Amino acid sequence: MIPQVLAFITTYRCNFSCDHCSVSAGPERREVLAAGVMQRVMVAAS
Ligand code: SF4
DSSP states (O other): OOOSOOOOOOBSBOSOOOTTOTTOOBTTOOOBOOHHHHHHHHHHHO
C-alpha cells in the first residue's frame, strides 16, 4: 500500500497550550523530530 499523504509533526513546541491539543504541545515542550528519522520514514514510504 502506497501512502497518499505523509505528514510529520516536527516538534511539540507551540506558543499555545490548547486544552484540546492532540499532542499536548506547548511552549515548554522541547522534543523535535530528527531529520534522519524523517528521511528514513520517507524512504520506507516511497
Ligand atoms: S492545538 Fe496544539 S499545536 Fe495547535 S495551537 Fe493548540 S497547542 Fe498548538
